[in-house]
Amino acid sequence: MDIFQLFELHHLLFLVFGLLLGIFVGALPGLTPTMGVALTIPFTFSLGPTEGLIILGGIYCGSVYGGSIPAILFNVPGAPASVATTFDGYPMTKNGQGRKALELATIASVIGGLFGMILLLFFAPVFADFSLRFGPTESFWIALFGITVIAAISEGSVTKNMIGGSIGILLSFIGISSITGTTRFTIGMDSLVGGLHIVAVLIGLFAFPQALRLIEQLPLKEKEKSKEFSVGKQTVKASFMDIIKKPKAVSIGSGLGALVGMIPGAGGNIASILAYNEVKRFSKNKRKFGKGEKKGVIASESANNAMVGGSLIPLLTLGIPGSPTAAIFLGGLLIHGIWPGRNLFVENADVAYTFLYSLLAAQLVLLVLGLAIIKPMMKLTRVPSEMMAPVILSFTIIGAYTTQNNMFDIYTVVFLGLTMFFLQKYGFSPAPIALGFILGPIAEQGLLHGIQVGGANGNVVSYFFTGSLNIILFCLVLITVIFSLFQSFSLKRDLKVLSVLKSITWKGFMSIRAIRWLFAAGINVWLIYYVFQMEFQQMIFPLITLLFLLFFIFVEYVNSLFVTTQPNKPKKHLKSKDQGIILSLLLSISILMLLTTVIGFYFQVLLLMIIVPFFAYFKNWKNTKPRTIVVTAILFTLMMYIVFAVVLRVPL
Structure with a gap:
């Protein structure tokens, strides 16, 4: 039935x-x-x-x-x-x-x-x-x-x-x-x-940097971006x-x-x-x-x-x-x-x-x-990127805030988003x-x-390595690590060891790339010292993580000494003057997103929907008509108000 x-x-x-x-x-x-x-x-x-x-x-x-x-x-x-x-x-x-x-x-x-x-x-x-x-x-x-x-x-x-x-x-x-x-x-x-x-x-990590990348690409010609958002027929x-x-x-x-x-x-x-x-x-x-x-x-x-x-x-x-x-x-x-x-x-x-x-x-x-x-x-x-970017930014604000009704989550989004935006360039x-x-x-x-239960049973190590499921999962971890190392080396198998060693110069030890990794290592060592002040249960996993992180930083530092292993540099698609303008715009938008409690969420959405496309219009990067920009901004803000204030009753 x-x-x-x-x-x-x-x-x-x-x-x-x-x-x-x-x-x-x-x-x-x-x-x-x-x-x-x-x-x-x-x-x-x-x-x-x-x-x-x-x-x-x-x-x-x-x-x-x-x-x-x-x-x-x-x-x-x-x-x-x-x-x-x-x-x-x-x-x-x-x-x-x-x-x-x-x-x-x-x-x-x-x-x-x-x-x-x-x-x-x-x-x-x-x-x-x-x-x-x-x-x-x-x-x-x-x-x-x-x-x-x-x-x-x-x-x-x-x-x-x-x-x-x-x-x-x-x-x-x-x-x-x-x-x-x-x-x-x-x-x-x-x-x-x-x-x-x-x-x-x-x-x-994902939404905020993507919106910033859309804004960063505003000066590019439309035909360079047309393939990226092609609809396709399947x-x-x-x-x-x-x-x-x-x-x-x-x-x-x-x-x-x-x-x-x-x-x-x-x-x-x-x-x-x-x-x-x-x-x-x-x-x-x-x-x-x-x-x-x-x-x-x-x-x-x-x-x-x-x-x-x-x-x-x-x-x-x-x-x-x-x-x-x-x-x-x-x-x-x-x-x-x-x-x-x-x-x-x-x-x-x-x-x-x-x-x-x-x-x-x-x-x-x-x-x-x-x-x-x-x-x-x-x-x-x-949807034009100058309109889609502020839409994504608006949803990042509301999505972060509605989780716990906490402004600190918005600050987390902006800080992590800016950091990830620049990290992706490298x-x-x-x-x-x-x-x-x-x-x-x-x-x-x-x-x-596991340590607590294993200690109560008399042997921590055997508790982690006995039982069919433990053995199977451990073997999978081991296989994955070996596979990753093999993959890493196989990608560089065409490099000749002697030519790589000859490429090391004394200047490489003090290059900007090497200094960056030395600075990261210094922060890592300070964190290890900080962790040692904690209780055993608090420090054990952070300490293991930091030691592995220090090892990986050391590997990247060694890589930075080789002429043949150049790091990924930011791809330069923009003119130098456009780069400065875009960077100023991105920082201004980030600051605007931090002012939610000052100017209010819906007014903030309206500003984002107007500032970004108008900026692109006045710089002759895009040709969206001003009337279209204003009408779209008002309608989108009204839609956000109806959905989140009237229907879902989010306390904004």
């Missing part, structure tokens, strides 16, 4: 409404699936348990998929789980295959989601027992595996990727330690006691065939996504990263990844959507959430008087099974909705920093809990 209840008209309407709202939430930078579910729970109070859960399930599924849209079109992950989608999704857009990438992401998301939901529906009790086998040591090794993957999946220098990952881990230490309950790395600032929020960090049938003919990517993504989803606390970010890495590992053309490889998009999106079903397995059967969003979902269940556990499918069988069938049907509805919105979504790529990627920030706390908690 339960499956027929799903086809009642009001249930279908609730499902479609939840999916559309979820896609909208996921597509907006800063509005994560967790936030979407949390904001919707109060609106389900007046509904019955079945209707409320159907809406929440639709939002969960839709928002995870929706995060791929800005990730592919603008290199801005709409959700943490979409970080890996940017690796190949945005390069496909720059290559004129944006529509193709969205089609692949939609189809892969549905296949991965169906796989996860089928496991949830038919095999939940079996896999729930498996998820209980993941203790602190298993969590430590899988987080460490994700961290070591950083070097393998990201483009550019392996050491720079590892430096970025280490920086991300260090950023995650700021605030109150979850183990000791005391503060660290707060440098006496009360605002840092709560730590850096993951949404603010992701927006600062067919859905061809995209289906791409996945069917090469099922390895979607199979690995779906399997790993569901598996990682069952691990309490892991989440879709780890699932998509690990799936991307494994697909790249088993690919014959590894160098295509990061340059628009279809398999990268397929693996990432199938994994983070399969995670949804996987994360609900331990939640519904054991009451243990498998992801942050599933933890919020638990609150929704309890509010409606439904207690998870084995009795759920006995005492509330009608609600439980209708909900599960709705999640299965949600994937099929998502396929229709996702493919239907691709064409209108592609029109966003035609070969650093935001992805390793983001992954380090996400995985660092999981690895530290697993390490410290």
Whole structure:
């Protein structure tokens, strides 16, 4: 009977409404699936348990998929789980295959989601027992595996990727330690006691720098940028065939996504990263990844959507959430008087099974909705960069603030965004920093809990290296490290050792490049001294991270001594006078974003929507008409007011 209840008209309407709202939430930078579910729970109070859960399930599924849209079109992950989608999704857009990438992401998301939901529906009790086998040591090794993957999946220098990952881990230490309950790395600032929020960090690393790059490119001729935002013409049938003919990517993504989803606390970010890495590992053309490889998009999106079903397995059967969003979902269940556990499918069988069938049907509805919105979504790529940049900036402000209603999150976005904007000019990627920030706390908690439990059992070392799961995960970490080192050396195999050694000069030791790395090493040594003042439990993982960071800095310092290994210099596309003007504009906009409490959010949005395009117009960089600029600015500000002040009632 339960499956027929799903086809009642009001249930279908609730499902479609939840999916559309979820896609909208996921597509907006800063509005994560967790936030979407949390904001919707109060609106389900007046509904019955079945209707409320159907809406929440639709939002969960839709928002995870929706995060791929800005990730592919603008290199801005709409959700943490979409970080890996940017690796190949945005390069496909720059290559004129944006529509193709969205089609692949939609189809892969549905296949991965169906796989996860089928496991949830038919095999939940079996896999729930498996998820209980993941203790602190298993969590430590899988987080460490994700961290070591950083070097393998990201483009550019392996050491720079590892430096970025280490920086991300260090950023995650700021605030109150979850183990000791005391503060660290707060440098006496009360605002840092709560730590850096993951949404603010992701927006600062991806969305804010992307908006600054769009502004930086304003003086360029339109034809130089036309390919980057080409709509492209593809067919859905061809995209289906791409996945069917090469099922390895979607199979690995779906399997790993569901598996990682069952691990309490892991989440879709780890699932998509690990799936991307494994697909790249088993690919014959590894160098295509990061340059628009279809398999990268397929693996990432199938994994983070399969995670949804996987994360609900331990939640519904054991009451243990498998992801942050599933933890919020638990609150929704309890509010409606439904207690998870084995009795759920006995005492509330009608609600439980209708909900599960709705999640299965949600994937099929998502396929229709996702493919239907691709064409209108592609029109966003035609929006002039002088208009798109302030739109992205406006969403970064609202996305950062609405997470905790905290102005400090906006300051975090601006500071990290400016830093990342300049770091990218010298070969650093935001992805390793983001992954380090996400995985660092999981690895530290697993390490410290493992030390405590192992010490109580009499042998810490054997506790970490015994058990089939520990051994398998340790071997994966070891293989990934060896693979990364081999990859690093193979890229330089054509260099002759003697010629490289002869290229070292005494001037190289005191070059600007070398001095920069010496300065970084000095800061690192000071941090090591600072860490030694902490208690053992507080200092152990930061100390390990800093020692590895010092090693990678030393490697880059040695590289800076060679004439043949020049660092990545900023690409000079602009005239010297334009560079100075653009830099002044970027700094002015950054300052304006810090003045939210002074001038108000909506007036700030209006100013951004007017200043950037008018500046480009008066400099003769773009020819958008002044009347169009003013009307667009007013309408967009009004839309923001209606959505966030009237509908969502965000306290701005």
